[in-house]
Amino acid sequence: MTDIFLAPVKFSNSSFLKRILVELNRKFRSSLNVLNLEYDIEKTFSKERGQYFSTQIIADTSQLTGDAAGKVLLITEADLYVPVLTFVFGEAQLNGKHSIVSVCRLHEEFYSGISDDELLFKRTIKEVLHELGHNFGLLHCIDWDCVMHSSQGIEEVDIKGEFYCRNCASHIEALK
Amino acid sequence: MSNKKERILIVDDEKIVRESLFHWFEEEGFYVDTAEDAEIALRKFDKGKYDLLLVDMKMPGMSGLELLTKIKEIDKDTIVILITAFASVPSAIKALKDGAYDYVTKPVDPDELEHLVKKALEQKSLKVENEQLKGNLEEIIKPDNLIGESPQMKKIYELINTVATTDTTVMLRGESGTGKELVAKAIHINSKRKYFPIIPVNCGALAESILESELFGHEKGAFTGAQFRRKGKFEMADGGTIFLDEIGSITQKMQVELLRVIESKQFSRVGGNEVIRSDFRVIIATNEPLEDLVKQGKFREDLYYRLNVFTIIIPPLRERTGDIPVLAFYFLNKFATSMNKQIKGISEEAMDFLYKYDWPGNVRELENAIERAVVVGKGDKILVDDLPFHVSSSPSANGDGDKSMSSIEKKHISRVLNENNWNISKSAVELEIDRVTLYNKISKYGLRNPYK
Numbered sequence: 001m002t003d004i005f006l007a008p009v010k011f012s013n014s015s016f017l018k019r020i021l022v023e024l025n026r027k028f029r030s031s032l033n034v035l036n037l038e039y040d041i042e043k044t045f046s047k048e049r050g051q052y053f054s055t056q057i058i059a060d061t062s063q064l065t066g067d068a069a070g071k072v073l074l075i076t077e078a079d080l081y082v083p084v085l086t087f088v089f090g091e092a093q094l095n096g097k098h099s100i101v102s103v104c105r106l107h108e109e110f111y112s113g114i115s116d117d118e119l120l121f122k123r124t125i126k127e128v129l130h131e132l133g134h135n136f137g138l139l140h141c142i143d144w145d146c147v148m149h150s151s152q153g154i155e156e157v158d159i160k161g162e163f164y165c166r167n168c169a170s171h172i173e174a175l176k
Numbered sequence: 177m178s179n180k181k182e183r184i185l186i187v188d189d190e191k192i193v194r195e196s197l198f199h200w201f202e203e204e205g206f207y208v209d210t211a212e213d214a215e216i217a218l219r220k221f222d223k224g225k226y227d228l229l230l231v232d233m234k235m236p237g238m239s240g241l242e243l244l245t246k247i248k249e250i251d252k253d254t255i256v257i258l259i260t261a262f263a264s265v266p267s268a269i270k271a272l273k274d275g276a277y278d279y280v281t282k283p284v285d286p287d288e289l290e291h292l293v294k295k296a297l298e299q300k301s302l303k304v305e306n307e308q309l310k311g312n313l314e315e316i317i318k319p320d321n322l323i324g325e326s327p328q329m330k331k332i333y334e335l336i337n338t339v340a341t342t343d344t345t346v347m348l349r350g351e352s353g354t355g356k357e358l359v360a361k362a363i364h365i366n367s368k369r370k371y372f373p374i375i376p377v378n379c380g381a382l383a384e385s386i387l388e389s390e391l392f393g394h395e396k397g398a399f400t401g402a403q404f405r406r407k408g409k410f411e412m413a414d415g416g417t418i419f420l421d422e423i424g425s426i427t428q429k430m431q432v433e434l435l436r437v438i439e440s441k442q443f444s445r446v447g448g449n450e451v452i453r454s455d456f457r458v459i460i461a462t463n464e465p466l467e468d469l470v471k472q473g474k475f476r477e478d479l480y481y482r483l484n485v486f487t488i489i490i491p492p493l494r495e496r497t498g499d500i501p502v503l504a505f506y507f508l509n510k511f512a513t514s515m516n517k518q519i520k521g522i523s524e525e526a527m528d529f530l531y532k533y534d535w536p537g538n539v540r541e542l543e544n545a546i547e548r549a550v551v552v553g554k555g556d557k558i559l560v561d562d563l564p565f566h567v568s569s570s571p572s573a574n575g576d577g578d579k580s581m582s583s584i585e586k587k588h589i590s591r592v593l594n595e596n597n598w599n600i601s602k603s604a605v606e607l608e609i610d611r612v613t614l615y616n617k618i619s620k621y622g623l624r625n626p627y628k
Contacts, residue, residue: 049283055192084197084283086286088286110401111406112402134203150290
């Protein structure tokens with residue numbers, strides 16, 4: 001059984017973090033832990049873009065998580081980017097240990113002006129499961145009902161499913 | 177899981193760009209390779225062809241435009257998308273003239289890049305696939321929960337097979353809970369549009385005030401709080417299918433809008449002037465006879481004729497009782513797994529009940545009944561007592577043998593409620609009683625709303 005570590009970085013909403021842990025525990029049935037990292041995310045900030053460089057964050061924090069045997073998922077409020085793209089919801093090491101999810105662009109109020117905490121939670125869980133799926137070696141799935149379907153815009157996050165499809169689920173179960 | 181293995185070559189002198197794009201496309205399931213300049217790209221291309229090249233316009237040595245020309249000389253079918261750090265109209269026009277599929281400016285919107293690459297590769301592979309799809313499919317792919325082997329369902333599968341590979345508009349008719357959305361999904365995943373999404377729109381649930389933004393999207397800053405652009409349903413369905421459920425409930429204003437968009441396939445986002453073109457297939461569903469609405473002047477005749485091209489009527493569950501065991505076991509397995517319960521079977525008595533019950537709420541009601549039974553069930557089998565309606569409407573007390581007035585009244589009220597999706601006001605009007613009386617009768621007969 002692979003342990004999963006949830007590491008908040010520039011993320012202060014502890015009750016939200018607790019909800020994610022409970023939901024992940026229900027859906028993933030792995031041992032879940034919170035990992036507090038001493039990490040200064042500000043060095044990855046691009047003044048020009050007003051965003052944080054996700055690949056750099058993953059590379060830096062990889063040096064700090066040697067003791068954590070399992071998968072480490074960073075969760076942040078920071079708006080993330082990789083140089084060639086305008087933004088990313090998250091990033092993961094394919095078949096690797098680390099991934100990151102940003103909740104910044106999952107807030108409904110940025111799209112409709114109306115705050116919706118439940119929708120934020122649902123979107124976050126989808127993205128967390130998605131990035132963890134990459135850590136377990138899953139590629140993007142063609143099934144729109146599967147949480148591993150690619151979602152490059154908020155609309156796609158909303159229409160894809162919140163569970164792994166049968167194929168993706170069995171792949172993860174075999175590796176867990 | 178992904179089954180793509182198209183080959184992509186990324187050509188850019190910046191390592192960080194190559195690496196970012198490499199990981200991004202790798203997650204998509206493509207075979208990805210990189211080259212730091214045009215010379216290396218050409219050498220790699222010589223060794224093995226690529227379906228698509230993403231090429232930086234400005235590189236030291238041979239430029240992206242020169243590489244484009246050389247690649248097109250070797251293989252004119254290879255797709256080349258150019259990446260430029262600044263939008264340069266003259267060089268972009270030259271690139272397109274020289275055979276580039278398109279160009280993007282750095283940093284590129286991930287959604288735009290994904291759509292562009294998908295469309296380019298689909299166009300290429302569809303040339304082959306269209307040939308294969310011209311005939312009917314041997315066997316359709318069914319969504320996990322489209323279940324049943326009764327003659328009625330086999331007929332449905334045949335109809336799906338007939339229409340899936342075309343772009344024909346499909347009208348799905350059937351009572352509430354029969355699985356119209358699943359049939360729509362089956363049509364979609366068996367069509368050439370399967371790599372693009374099917375976007376469901378519940379027309380009955382759309383408030384007129386948010387309708388425009390919901391269907392057509394809005395631009396950043398279109399209204400207070402809109403910090404990011406948002407695509408509407410029609411734009412999201414580009415390349416795929418739009419599924420308009422409960423079409424009979426839409427207002428006259430929306431009917432006009434729908435007709436316009438369905439015919440022109442173009443629109444603008446709220447707060448924007450850009451004309452958005454979207455290539456979508458239309459599937460609609462209704463549980464009301466649209467002809468009657470046309471006669472009553474509630475539904476536009478031109479829209480009706482535009483939509484009524486190929487109709488599939490989905491039978492109610494009571495007309496395909498042979499499918500009840502397989503459906504019941506499917507739901508049992510699904511809920512027992514998700515709730516981590518050790519219920520593996522259904523008692524003979526409970527199964528007998530499931531067979532005899534009328535299922536006014538159809539498959540959805542059966543699903544809810546099994547879910548409830550798994551929640552309350554304690555043993556390794558579902559018992560009659562675990563089912564939600566055993567007291568109020570068991571077949572023995574309510575079957576054909578019971579001809580009492582109260583039994584007939586109960587059945588009639590239950591049917592009207594289900595026909596109206598348990599809309600109390602509508603049901604009360606049809607029954608010609610007031611709402612309070614209806615509530616009292618629901619309580620008296622112990623009727624339960626299967627949708628709650």
